[in-house]
Amino acid sequence: MATFKKCKKCNLEKDKEEFSKMRTSKDGLFPNCKECTSRYMAKYYENNKEKQKLSGIDFRKSNPSYRSDYYLKNKETNIDKNIEWRRNNKDKANAMTRKRRATKLDQLGFMPKDHEQRMLDVYGSKYCMRCSSDKNIHIDHIIPVSKGGLWCLSNFQFLCEGCNISKGNKHSTDYRNEGQKYDMLVYMSWMEKCIR
Numbered sequence: 001m002a003t004f005k006k007c008k009k010c011n012l013e014k015d016k017e018e019f020s021k022m023r024t025s026k027d028g029l030f031p032n033c034k035e036c037t038s039r040y041m042a043k044y045y046e047n048n049k050e051k052q053k054l055s056g057i058d059f060r061k062s063n064p065s066y067r068s069d070y071y072l073k074n075k076e077t078n079i080d081k082n083i084e085w086r087r088n089n090k091d092k093a094n095a096m097t098r099k100r101r102a103t104k105l106d107q108l109g110f111m112p113k114d115h116e117q118r119m120l121d122v123y124g125s126k127y128c129m130r131c132s133s134d135k136n137i138h139i140d141h142i143i144p145v146s147k148g149g150l151w152c153l154s155n156f157q158f159l160c161e162g163c164n165i166s167k168g169n170k171h172s173t174d175y176r177n178e179g180q181k182y183d184m185l186v187y188m189s190w191m192e193k194c195i196r
Contacts, residue, residue, distance in 0.1 A: 005029060009036035102151035115139075115153055122180070122187050128160035129175040136161035142176075144169035154188050
């Protein structure tokens with residue numbers, strides 16, 4: 001049995017794994033390879049953005065219960081996938097949970113997506129600000145969210161796992177030195193000017 005197929009678009013012979021499945025074709029595969037299909041779809045979407053947006057809006061209006069029906073129909077599968085994703089992406093899952101809690105408490109301050117990189121830009125390197133360790137570094141809230149601290153750059157410091165866990169949410173100790181506090185203050189005031 002042949003393991004290769006020729007793409008109708010780029011005319012290159014590729015492994016069958018490079019083609020999407022298509023029940024209606026003789027060989028059960030799409031005529032174009034995934035790469036060509038992806039390029040075509042990206043170009044089509046770029047040229048028809050408004051049409052795509054409207055079709056999505058129309059679909060949601062004419063099928064208001066589609067999402068809830070889909071969820072109920074696939075509840076067990078979705079729960080299993082969610083658990084698996086959370087297991088494989090603990091850092092992202094924890095960040096999402098923290099952000100949701102902060103939003104719920106209305107404590108979400110200025111928080112860019114690349115906050116860890118921005119902290120590195122300000123502080124210079126990623127090490128524990130209490131014991132100077134560079135192993136298992138966490139981003140710690142100086143004032144814990146549960147005690148009214150904001151979920152924002154100016155309320156973050158790097159702590160190693162041990163120091164962060166021992167600190168917990170019991171107190172709001174700022175382990176940054178005066179230079180680091182000043183650098184973050186300057187950075188945050190600069191960011192506020194850029195946002196305005």
